Amino acid sequence: MDEEDGRCESVLESRMLSVDIHILLVDDDATSLAVVSAMLRLCKYQVVTRRSPIEALDTLRAKKGFFDLVVTDLHMPQMNGLQLQKQVTKEFKLPVIMMSADEKPSVILKSLEEGVSFYMVKPISLDDVKQVWQYAITPKQTRTLIRPQLSIDKPSKKEIIKLSKSERTKNKTKKAKETRVPQTSIAKRKAKVVWTNSLHNRFLQAIRLIGLDKAVPKKILEFMNVPGLTRENVASHLQKYRIFLKRVAEKGACNSMKIYSDCTLLRSSFASSHFQFQSPLYTPKFQSQHPYLLEEQQLMAPLNYPSPLLGANYISHPNPNLEIENSLTHLENQSLLTLNKPNFPFNGLVSSSTRTDQNFVSIENENPNGGLRLNNNGVSNHVQATHDHNNGGFCGNFEGTNQVLQNKNVEENGVVLVSSKEGNDTIAFGDQIGEHQNCFDVLSEIFMGHNHHNQTSLRREEMVDMELSHMWNGIEMEASSKQDLQPSTLSAQGWDDDMLRTFLGDASFS
DNA sequence: GGTCGAATAT
DNA sequence: GATATTCGAC
Numbered sequence: 228m229d230e231e232d233g234r235c236e237s238v239l240e241s242r243m244l245s246v247d248i249h250i251l252l253v254d255d256d257a258t259s260l261a262v263v264s265a266m267l268r269l270c271k272y273q274v275v276t277r278r279s280p281i282e283a284l285d286t287l288r289a290k291k292g293f294f295d296l297v298v299t300d301l302h303m304p305q306m307n308g309l310q311l312q313k314q315v316t317k318e319f320k321l322p323v324i325m326m327s328a329d330e331k332p333s334v335i336l337k338s339l340e341e342g343v344s345f346y347m348v349k350p351i352s353l354d355d356v357k358q359v360w361q362y363a364i365t366p367k368q369t370r371t372l373i374r375p376q377l378s379i380d381k382p383s384k385k386e387i388i389k390l391s392k393s394e395r396t397k398n399k400t401k402k403a404k405e406t407r408v409p410q411t412s413i414a415k416r417k418a419k420v421v422w423t424n425s426l427h428n429r430f431l432q433a434i435r436l437i438g439l440d441k442a443v444p445k446k447i448l449e450f451m452n453v454p455g456l457t458r459e460n461v462a463s464h465l466q467k468y469r470i471f472l473k474r475v476a477e478k479g480a481c482n483s484m485k486i487y488s489d490c491t492l493l494r495s496s497f498a499s500s501h502f503q504f505q506s507p508l509y510t511p512k513f514q515s516q517h518p519y520l521l522e523e524q525q526l527m528a529p530l531n532y533p534s535p536l537l538g539a540n541y542i543s544h545p546n547p548n549l550e551i552e553n554s555l556t557h558l559e560n561q562s563l564l565t566l567n568k569p570n571f572p573f574n575g576l577v578s579s580s581t582r583t584d585q586n587f588v589s590i591e592n593e594n595p596n597g598g599l600r601l602n603n604n605g606v607s608n609h610v611q612a613t614h615d616h617n618n619g620g621f622c623g624n625f626e627g628t629n630q631v632l633q634n635k636n637v638e639e640n641g642v643v644l645v646s647s648k649e650g651n652d653t654i655a656f657g658d659q660i661g662e663h664q665n666c667f668d669v670l671s672e673i674f675m676g677h678n679h680h681n682q683t684s685l686r687r688e689e690m691v692d693m694e695l696s697h698m699w700n701g702i703e704m705e706a707s708s709k710q711d712l713q714p715s716t717l718s719a720q721g722w723d724d725d726m727l728r729t730f731l732g733d734a735s736f737s
Numbered sequence: 738g739g740t741c742g743a744a745t746a747t
Numbered sequence: 748g749a750t751a752t753t754c755g756a757c
Binding site for chain 3: 416467
């Protein structure tokens with residue numbers, strides 16, 4: 228249907244993209260829809276288009292948690308953009324960008340007052356589109372009538388820098404730290420970068436790829452490969468991130484958070500070195516053992532791709548309807564626990580036990596019914612899951628071996644992690660932004676405050692005084708309760724305290 | 738001159 | 748509290 232077409236189309240493109248913002252674009256005018264859609268895609272967004280607000284809402288409901296942002300026309304029959312925005316805000320808490328040819332201040336103001344994140348006057352410029360990512364899944368921000376002077380495109384960046392630099396040097400030459408010339412109204416601060424989950428995850432992954440010790444702003448920026456993001460942005464974020472690391476390292480996490488009453492967690496293996504927080508996949512040792520994994524590392528793989536670091540050979544088919552295979556090289560006995568992200572659409576881990584060298588996995592789409600289970604002791608695994616539009620996801624859980632199902636309408640591909648512990652491999656699938664998360668990531672998100680959007684509703688207060696196991700379960704249940712009436716817990720998936728302890732306390736990563 | 742990162746401003 | 752900006756150091 229329309230939905231499929233849109234999705235397949237966008238998937239096809241998204242395979243090539245590096246930015247993982249999912250936008251639902253709504254406009255009753257076909258031409259406008261096509262043009263804006265093309266522009267968005269040009270700017271590396273992933274776009275799904277709908278011709279009416281009703282369809283848009285249906286899509287949002289069907290793909291809860293998938294979209295980061297809604298961009299809608301204002302004037303539409305049945306339901307106008309503002310009404311749609313209201314519903315979207317109420318039901319999905321997603322930011323909405325309004326676009327319209329109507330540039331009457333009263334209209335713009337009204338829209339912004341109603342809660343629209345950003346108002347773009349048609350015809351939309353590329354500059355407008357380039358800014359769109361700033362609004363994706365940001366918690367209700369201050370809305371600005373004036374378009375923020377984001378320096379995400381080269382020319383305007385230069386202009387801005389030129390301006391501010393001349394001012395700066397002017398001030399600086401006087402220097403001697405005289406009271407700075409008060410910022411005039413002209414001297415505008417750059418629009419704040421909102422570190423969304425996806426941006427933060429990208430940041431984390433960049434650091435993993437680089438290695439914490441070598442991760443400096445410039446390098447992180449390179450690896451993140453996010454257009455518009457500046458070194459300063461990254462530097463600022465890195466500073467904060469390091470503060471977080473320090474806090475954790477200084478046992479702050481252990482005591483103040485009471486994550487685990489006996490402090491098994493976070494202390495024994497984490498306190499002494501930050502690196503131990505990191506996935507063994509990214510340790511120098513591991514990398515030296517698997518040099519082939521490091522070959523294509525110039526930039527982070529675009530999201531939705533398995534990271535090349537993980538040994539996934541991505542075979543891209545030009546036709547998104549075809550199966551996409553990832554071959555995951557068996558990663559020896561890396562002991563690693565992977566927590567699916569709270570808003571993880573697959574809702575659960577896919578675990579398999581295999582002793583073979585190869586796992587072929589192709590899993591797509593959200594799974595409202597809990598994770599997949601595979602228990603294979605034998606040859607390679609071919610897992611292909613079906614996207615069932617009626618159920619909105621996988622068809623149930625699999626127990627057994629070599630389940631092969633038809634796979635159509637491939638939408639996302641998120642094989643991200645393999646761990647092996649006593650013969651049990653754990654394959655976790657990334658969320659729609661293609662990230663994997665371990666405990667550390669989750670903690671960092673919580674600390675860094677990036678986990679408060681969308682389905683992720685574990686709040687800081689909730690985790691204080693909460694036992695870790697409960698915390699994990701909380702996350703798990705939180706995630707699953709959205710789509711699954713029978714929440715599965717981590718322990719139900721074999722994530723008992725012993726495992727957590729093993730991972731966090733005893734597992735030696737180096 | 739570019740970059741880092743701690744300090745500071747917003 | 749989060750992010751931007753400043754500024755001394757390298």
